[in-house]
Amino acid sequence: xxTVGIISAGDMGSAIGKRLIDSGFDVYTTFEGRxxxxxxxxxxxxxxxxxxxxxxxxxxxxxxxxxxxxHAGSVAIKIAAAAEKMNPNLNFIECNAISPRTMNxxxxxxxxxxxxxxxxxxxxxxPTPNSSPRIYCSGPNLNSLSVLSNAGLDVRVLSHKIGDxxxxxxxxxxxxxxTTALWTQFLVAAKKLNLDEQLLLEFQGSRLEVSESLIxxxxxxxxxxxxxxxxxxxxxxxxxDLGMTPDLMTGAAEIFKFVxxxxxxxxxxxxxxxxxxxALKTLVxxxxxxxx
Amino acid sequence: xxTVGIISAGDMGSAIGKRLIDSGFDVYTTFEGRxxxxxxxxxxxxxxxxxxxxxxxxxxxxxxxxxxxxHAGSVAIKIAAAAEKMNPNLNFIECNAISPRTMNxxxxxxxxxxxxxxxxxxxxxxPTPNSSPRIYCSGPNLNSLSVLSNAGLDVRVLSHKIGDxxxxxxxxxxxxxxTTALWTQFLVAAKKLNLDEQLLLEFQGSRLEVSESLIxxxxxxxxxxxxxxxxxxxxxxxxxDLGMTPDLMTGAAEIFKFVxxxxxxxxxxxxxxxxxxxALKTLVxxxxxxxx
Numbered sequence: 001x002x003t004v005g006i007i008s009a010g011d012m013g014s015a016i017g018k019r020l021i022d023s024g025f026d027v028y029t030t031f032e033g034r035x036x037x038x039x040x041x042x043x044x045x046x047x048x049x050x051x052x053x054x055x056x057x058x059x060x061x062x063x064x065x066x067x068x069x070x071h072a073g074s075v076a077i078k079i080a081a082a083a084e085k086m087n088p089n090l091n092f093i094e095c096n097a098i099s100p101r102t103m104n105x106x107x108x109x110x111x112x113x114x115x116x117x118x119x120x121x122x123x124x125x126x127p128t129p130n131s132s133p134r135i136y137c138s139g140p141n142l143n144s145l146s147v148l149s150n151a152g153l154d155v156r157v158l159s160h161k162i163g164d165x166x167x168x169x170x171x172x173x174x175x176x177x178x179t180t181a182l183w184t185q186f187l188v189a190a191k192k193l194n195l196d197e198q199l200l201l202e203f204q205g206s207r208l209e210v211s212e213s214l215i216x217x218x219x220x221x222x223x224x225x226x227x228x229x230x231x232x233x234x235x236x237x238x239x240x241d242l243g244m245t246p247d248l249m250t251g252a253a254e255i256f257k258f259v260x261x262x263x264x265x266x267x268x269x270x271x272x273x274x275x276x277x278x279a280l281k282t283l284v285x286x287x288x289x290x291x292x
Numbered sequence: 293x294x295t296v297g298i299i300s301a302g303d304m305g306s307a308i309g310k311r312l313i314d315s316g317f318d319v320y321t322t323f324e325g326r327x328x329x330x331x332x333x334x335x336x337x338x339x340x341x342x343x344x345x346x347x348x349x350x351x352x353x354x355x356x357x358x359x360x361x362x363h364a365g366s367v368a369i370k371i372a373a374a375a376e377k378m379n380p381n382l383n384f385i386e387c388n389a390i391s392p393r394t395m396n397x398x399x400x401x402x403x404x405x406x407x408x409x410x411x412x413x414x415x416x417x418x419p420t421p422n423s424s425p426r427i428y429c430s431g432p433n434l435n436s437l438s439v440l441s442n443a444g445l446d447v448r449v450l451s452h453k454i455g456d457x458x459x460x461x462x463x464x465x466x467x468x469x470x471t472t473a474l475w476t477q478f479l480v481a482a483k484k485l486n487l488d489e490q491l492l493l494e495f496q497g498s499r500l501e502v503s504e505s506l507i508x509x510x511x512x513x514x515x516x517x518x519x520x521x522x523x524x525x526x527x528x529x530x531x532x533d534l535g536m537t538p539d540l541m542t543g544a545a546e547i548f549k550f551v552x553x554x555x556x557x558x559x560x561x562x563x564x565x566x567x568x569x570x571a572l573k574t575l576v577x578x579x580x581x582x583x584x
Contacts, residue, residue, distance in 0.1 A: 100485075123494060123498070124498065134494065134497070134498075136490075158487070158490060164485070164487065167481075167485050167487055168482075168487050168490055168491060168494070170478075171478040171479075171481055171482050171485075171487065171491055172491065172494060174474065174477070174478040175474075175475065175478060175495075175499075175503070176499075178474050178478075179471060179474060179475075181540065182466065182467075182470050182471060182474060182540050183467065183471075185466070185531065185536060185537075185540060186462075186463045186466040186467060186470070187463075188536070189459075189463055189530065189531060189534050189536065190460075190463050192534055193392075193456070193459050193463075193534075195450070195456065195459055195460050195463065198428075198450060198460055199460060199463055199464065202415060202426065202460070202464060203467075205426070206415070206416065206426075207467075207468075207505075209501060209502075209505070210501075210502055210505050210506065211467070213499075213501070213502050214502065238481065239477060239478075239481060242481050242484055242485075242579065243579050243582055244477060244480070244481065244547075244550070244579070245477075245543050245546035245547065245550075246543075247539045247540070247542050247543030247546060248473065248474050248477060248539070248540055248543030248544065248547070249543070250539050250543075251537050251538075251539030251540030251541070251542075251543055252540060254537035254539060255536075255537065255540070258536070258537075287534065287535050287536070290535055
C-alpha cells in the first residue's frame with residue numbers, strides 16, 4: 001500500500017492530506033515542533049504522526065513538500081540526506097513557491113539516488129471536498145502524480161522539464177501577490193496623506209471593477225505576508241535569472257516585511273479579516289513608528 | 293483679455309488648448325524645437341506661436357506647464373527666471389506628474405515675486421469636445437483655475453496645500469502605470485519561458501476580468517514608456533519621502549526603460565497598437581540582445 005508523507009501539515013498540507021486519506025491513502029506527517037493549532041488541524045484531517053522527521057522519510061513512498069518558500073531549500077537538503085540513507089526509491093513531489101533555479105538546485109540534490117523528483121506549482125487555495133487548486137506539474141518522470149490525480153485533485157502536466165511548474169507558479173504569484181503589494185503601498189501612502197477617500201472616489205469613477213477586485217485582496221493579505229516575503233524573493237531571482245530587474249519583487253518583499261511588523265500579521269485564519277480602513281490605519285501607524 | 297500660455301503643445305497640451313480657445317481664450321505656445329508633427333497638431337487645435345520662450349512668458353496671464361515629468365523642474369526654473377524679469381504677476385499652473393517634493397521645490401522658485409502657483413494633477417486622457425480628464429487642484433490661491441472651469445473642464449479642488457494634487461496623481465499613476473509595468477514584466481518572462489499560453493489560460497479560469505483589463509493596457513504602453521520613466525522615479529521619491537521602499541517604482545522605471553530600447557517605442561499615436569503577442573515577442577528579443 002502506498003503511504004504518502006506531507007511536510008508540513010499547514011492549511012494547504014492538511015487539506016491535500018485529507019483528500020488523499022478520503023481516496024484511501026495512509027497519510028503521515030510529523031508534529032515535531034508544530035503549534036497546537038496546526039497539530040489539531042492535521043489530526044482533524046486524519047493525518048498520522050510519523051514521530052520524527054527521519055521516521056517520516058523512512059516509511060513514505062511518496063513525499064510532498066508544502067512549506068514556506070524560504071525554507072524549501074534547507075528542508076530539501078535534509079530530505080535528500082535521509083532518503084539517500086534510508087529510502088532511495090522515494091518519490092519526491094516538491095510543491096513550493098520557488099524559482100526555477102531553486103527547483104533545479106533541489107532536484108540535483110537527489111541525483112545520486114533513484115528518487116524521482118517532480119516539480120509542482122499549486123495555484124489556488126487549499127482543496128475542499130468539492131474544489132481543487134490547479135496542481136501544475138513538470139519533470140522527466142511523472143508516475144507518482146497518480147497519488148494526486150487518483151484523489152480527484154486537478155493535476156495539470158506542463159512539460160517534462162524541471163523548473164516549468166515552478167516558473168508558472170512564480171509568474172502567477174507575481175500577478176496576484178505582486179499586484180497586492182503595489183496596491184497596498186499606494187493605499188498606505190494615500191491614507192498617510194489624507195487622500196485615500198479622494199483616491200477611492202477616483203477609482204469608483206474610472207476603474208471600478210478592477211480596483212474593487214484588487215483592493216479586496218489587501219485585508220486578506222496580512223496573515224499570509226510573512227510567508228510571501230520569501231516567495232517575492234524567489235520571483236525576484238526568477239526575473240534576475242532572465243536578465244530582468246528584480247526591483248519590483250524585492251520592493252514587494254519589502255512591503256510584506258513592513259506588514260509583518262504590525263499586529264495585523266498575528267491574525268489566524270479563524271479570525272475575520274480586518275476592514276481595509278483598519279488595515280491601512282494600522283500600517284500608517286507603523287510608518288510613524290519607523291520614522292520616530 | 294486673458295491670454296493663456298501652454299508649455300508644451302503635446303497631445304494633452306494641444307487638446308486642453310483647443311478647449312480654452314473654444315471658450316474664447318487666446319492661447320499661445322512656442323514651436324521652438326518642436327517636431328513638425330507636434331507643430332501641425334497644435335496649429336490644427338488653433339494654438340498660436342508666441343515665437344520664443346521669453347516672449348511666451350511675457351505675453352501670458354496664465355501659464356500651464358504640461359510636459360514630461362523629467363523636465364518639469366528645469367523648465368520651471370526657466371519660467372521662474374523669465375517671470376521675475378518680465379511678468380511677476382503671472383499665474384502659473386503646474387500640471388505635471390511630479391512628486392509632492394518636486395512640486396514644493398517648484399513652488400518655492402516663485403516665492404520672490406507675486407506669481408500664484410497652483411498644483412494640478414491631470415488624471416485621464418486629453419479632453420475631447422464631449423469629455424474631460426479630471427483636473428485635480430490644490431494651492432493657497434486658486435483664482436486662475438477659472439480659466440479651466442470656464443472652458444467646461446472637470447476641475448476638482450482638493451485642498452489649499454501645494455503637493456496634494458501632485459500626490460493624488462502619483463498614487464493614481466502607481467495604480468495604473470505601476471501595475472502595467474509589473475504585468476508587462478511577468479508576461480515577458482512567461483513568453484521567454486514558453487509559458488505564456490498556460491499563464492493566460494490560468495488567468496481565463498481564475499481571474500478573467502481583472503487580467504483582461506490589465507493586460508489590454510500593455511500594447512498601449514510602449515509609445516508612452518519613455519515619458520513614464522521619469523514619472524515612475526517621481527513616484528519612487530514620493531514613497532521614499534514617506535519612509536517606504538522606492539523599489540517597486542524604480543523597478544517599474546527599469547521596465548519602461550527596457551521597453552524604450554525596442555522599436556515598439558517608436559510608434560506614434562496615429563499608428564495602431566501592436567498585438568500583445570507581437571509586443572511580448574519584441575520585448576523577448578531585446579532580452580536576448582542584452583544577454584548576448
